[in-house]
Amino acid sequence: MLSKLFGNYYTETDFVEKTYAELSKFGFSADNAIVCVGVCRDEITQPLIALIREKWGEAFNLSSLAGMFFARRTGLTAAMHHSPNIDGKERYVFYSLPHIAIDADGRIGVYKRVGREEESTACGALVAFQKELSEGKLNLSMDDIDIEQNLLKIRLLREIPYGYVPDLLELTKITQKVVQKDMEYTLNTIVDKRKSDYAMLTGIQLNGPKDNYIAPSLCYAVVDGIRQEITI
Numbered sequence: 001m002l003s004k005l006f007g008n009y010y011t012e013t014d015f016v017e018k019t020y021a022e023l024s025k026f027g028f029s030a031d032n033a034i035v036c037v038g039v040c041r042d043e044i045t046q047p048l049i050a051l052i053r054e055k056w057g058e059a060f061n062l063s064s065l066a067g068m069f070f071a072r073r074t075g076l077t078a079a080m081h082h083s084p085n086i087d088g089k090e091r092y093v094f095y096s097l098p099h100i101a102i103d104a105d106g107r108i109g110v111y112k113r114v115g116r117e118e119e120s121t122a123c124g125a126l127v128a129f130q131k132e133l134s135e136g137k138l139n140l141s142m143d144d145i146d147i148e149q150n151l152l153k154i155r156l157l158r159e160i161p162y163g164y165v166p167d168l169l170e171l172t173k174i175t176q177k178v179v180q181k182d183m184e185y186t187l188n189t190i191v192d193k194r195k196s197d198y199a200m201l202t203g204i205q206l207n208g209p210k211d212n213y214i215a216p217s218l219c220y221a222v223v224d225g226i227r228q229e230i231t232i
């Protein structure tokens with residue numbers, strides 16, 4: 001079922017191992033690169049960060065609700081300034097993955113959290129947004145009490161045709177594309193490709209009843225200014 005919905009998918013361990021192995025072919029390593037991770041704030045996304053940290057060292061945190069990329073220029077600039085530059089070059093590795101739960105019966109967005117009796121949802125931020133869309137009651141106020149969720153809604157609405165209501169699966173896929181697009185735009189604006197190599201590793205994190213999995217999307221490295229696709 002996961003293959004039908006998402007195409008290729010891997011365990012988180014395999015995804016991190018494979019991406020590390022592929023990037024090592026392009027000169028990236030734990031010693032010469034800083035790794036940055038953008039996932040949702042949800043605690044069920046965190047095992048991926050732990051695996052990435054194990055492989056690449058401490059990770060700069062670019063996370064926001066639903067894995068949205070709101071750190072933008074200031075966040076990326078800070079991360080880049082923390083990169084090793086031992087051989088005169090800086091290297092940045094970006095893992096960027098929104099998430100969605102799927103339960104044992106194949107129900108999308110449903111997650112049973114340890115210690116809670118009733119069923120829960122993931123990604124909760126996207127579920128809440130999708131509910132507002134489907135009920136036709138969109139709250140776009142910029143009150144401080146929910147500023148990150150409001151930013152999420154305003155940004156995602158730009159990619160959804162007026163009046164159209166995607167289901168949670170489609171909304172998650174839209175979110176993944178938006179995060180990728182926003183990161184690429186910011187990277188293209190601020191990275192000096194003569195002095196720095198970087199890699200984008202994108203996809204969707206799938207929160208199953210027992211384990212998480214990764215369905216990769218676009219993955220590539222930019223080395224000496226030339227983009228090289230990475231096949232996972």
Ligand SMILES: [Zn+2]
Binds near residue numbers: 041065099124126
């Ligand atoms: Zn979430």
